[in-house]
Amino acid sequence: MPKQIWLLIIATAINVTGASFVWPLNTIYMHNHLGHSLALAGLILMLNQGMAIVGNLIGGTLFDKLGGYRTIMSGTGIALLAAGFLTTFNSIVPYAILLAIIGFGSGITRPAMFALASTVWPEGGRRAFNALYVAQNLGVAVGASLGGMIASYSFQYIFLANAFLFLSFFLLVLFTFKPMDAKHDAHAYTDVLAQHKEVKDRKSLYALIILGIGFFICWVGYVQWQSTISSYTQELGIPLNQYSLLWTINGALIILGQPIVKMVAKRIPSPKTHIYIGNTIFLISFSSLLFADSFSAFATAMVILTLGEMFVWPAVPTLADELAPKGRKGFYQGVINSVATGGRMMGPFLGGVVVDLTSIHVLFYGLILLIMVPFLTTFMYDRVYKPTPLWKHSYSHK
Numbered sequence: 019m020p021k022q023i024w025l026l027i028i029a030t031a032i033n034v035t036g037a038s039f040v041w042p043l044n045t046i047y048m049h050n051h052l053g054h055s056l057a058l059a060g061l062i063l064m065l066n067q068g069m070a071i072v073g074n075l076i077g078g079t080l081f082d083k084l085g086g087y088r089t090i091m092s093g094t095g096i097a098l099l100a101a102g103f104l105t106t107f108n109s110i111v112p113y114a115i116l117l118a119i120i121g122f123g124s125g126i127t128r129p130a131m132f133a134l135a136s137t138v139w140p141e142g143g144r145r146a147f148n149a150l151y152v153a154q155n156l157g158v159a160v161g162a163s164l165g166g167m168i169a170s171y172s173f174q175y176i177f178l179a180n181a182f183l184f185l186s187f188f189l190l191v192l193f194t195f196k197p198m199d200a201k202h203d204a205h206a207y208t209d210v211l212a213q214h215k216e217v218k219d220r221k222s223l224y225a226l227i228i229l230g231i232g233f234f235i236c237w238v239g240y241v242q243w244q245s246t247i248s249s250y251t252q253e254l255g256i257p258l259n260q261y262s263l264l265w266t267i268n269g270a271l272i273i274l275g276q277p278i279v280k281m282v283a284k285r286i287p288s289p290k291t292h293i294y295i296g297n298t299i300f301l302i303s304f305s306s307l308l309f310a311d312s313f314s315a316f317a318t319a320m321v322i323l324t325l326g327e328m329f330v331w332p333a334v335p336t337l338a339d340e341l342a343p344k345g346r347k348g349f350y351q352g353v354i355n356s357v358a359t360g361g362r363m364m365g366p367f368l369g370g371v372v373v374d375l376t377s378i379h380v381l382f383y384g385l386i387l388l389i390m391v392p393f394l395t396t397f398m399y400d401r402v403y404k405p406t407p408l409w410k411h412s413y414s415h416k
Contacts, residue, residue: 022138023149025194029187030131030153031160033094036101036183037124038161039176042265043169043258044117045245045366050252051173052110060245060370062114066121067363071356073125078133080126085199086134087191093126094188101181105174138198152273159269166262222341225402226350229341230357232392232399233334236297237361238368239304239385240327243320245366247307250378251316260313264320271324279328289333290396296333297392299326304385337399 048059073093080089100119107113135146168175243264251261286292303322310316335354342350372381 019146019149020139022198023135023146025190025198026131026135026138027149027153029190029195030150031157032183032190033124033127033187034154034157035161035164036157036180036187038158038265039165039168039180039183042162042244042248042262043165043173043176045248046252046258046261047173048110048113049249052108052113054110055374056246056249056370057367057374058110058370059249060365060367062110062117063245063366064363065114066117067359069118069122070125070128071359071363073122073127074129074355074359077126077129081130081133086130086137087196087199089130090127090134090191090195091188093123093130094184094191095123096126097123098181098184098188101177101184105177105181108174134195134198152276155269155272157269159266159273162262162265162269164262166257166259169258169262221402222343225399226338226341226353228395228402229334229337229399230354232293232297232395233330233354234357234361235388235391236300236330237358238365239300239389240323241362241365242369242381242385243323246369246373246378246381247316250373254311256313256316261316263313264316267317267320268324268327271321272328275325275328282329289336290400292329292333293337293392293396296326296329296331297389297396299323299329301386301389304382304389307382308379 044063045056045059048054048062049056077089077093080092084092097120100116100123104113104116104120107116132150135150139146164179165176168179248261252258282295283292286295299322303319303326306315306319306322310319338350338354369381372384
């Protein structure tokens with residue numbers, strides 16, 4: 019791979035490691051340490067993700083106008099300032115505001131990183147994005163593992179470590195990314211707002227919406243691990259470092275399990291079938307949570323969940339790509355990415371409300387019922403519109 023891709027890999031790993039110090043522990047900090055309800059914690063996380071959606075749209079526009087270097091510097095600078103202030107506050111209002119600002123700044127950075135990868139290594143195709151995907155999961159594995167260990171001493175150290183890594187990321191971008199803009203293509207990334215042409219193929223758009231509904235529900239269930247389930251593990255007496263280890267297992271399994279998933283993808287290349295397989299695995303994972311009361315039980319459920327994630331997450335964008343008419347790929351991918359962020363935004367709040375009003379086990383039963391919906395939406399998608407099966411030629415798992 020080109021040197022620039024390696025720089026993007028290193029930067030992504032540093033950035034995600036810093037974020038992974040904080041995000042798995044947000045709900046625990048707000049609910050168990052600051053003493054606020056799960057619903058309020060979910061609402062604050064919803065605000066964080068909502069600001070990330072705004073940041074994504076702005077980041078894409080800025081990339082087109084300013085290039086990757088200045089866009090990433092702007093987004094990271096905003097997140098760095100907020101992370102620095104986060105080390106000095108320990109009350110809910112400033113915490114919520116600063117968390118929202120971090121979401122906004124990081125949201126600006128994310129699309130620019132991926133767009134920059136495509137411009138500095140256009141011939142790399144999927145390999146460029148796959149490199150960043152692996153780097154992200156490496157950051158999750160390292161950050162979540164170290165975060166739990168550090169938080170067991172003090173949450174204040176978590177915020178300090180997060181700010182330090184944001185600073186490291188900022189400095190790496192400052193001194194190494196500017197030459198990458200020499201290869202900037204003004205049309206490499208186009209955000210959803212810029213895709214203003216009238217959609218002529220209504221069937222493909224309807225199919226995309228149906229597919230997005232199922233994807234949204236999958237994410238609503240998935241983010242419970244970062245919110246309600248994280249707090250539940252604390253009530254069961256599972257130490258913070260062991261909860262963070264669950265995300266280390268998640269990140270490591272995604273990296274180490276790629277050869278297995280690739281082998282399955284070669285034998286069963288249809289991404290639609292991958293969604294069915296992944297949803298079935300999700301169903302098994304959420305069902306196992308009904309009986310989970312120890313670290314080993316949660317670790318088993320996490321392993322199962324991760325296997326499902328490895329099939330579903332890359333399959334949905336692939337189907338969206340098949341649905342996209344000529345010149346509309348950016349719009350369709352933007353919709354799917356917004357759906358995923360929307361699920362991450364609404365999931366903690368919805369889960370928190372259910373647990374506050376009923377119990378965690380009622381939530382688990384609800385998730386089991388909800389996860390049936392993606393089976394239906396995937397079936398309906400195929401009946402609404404039958405795209406040309408590009409996966410026969412181009413689909414490969416990330």
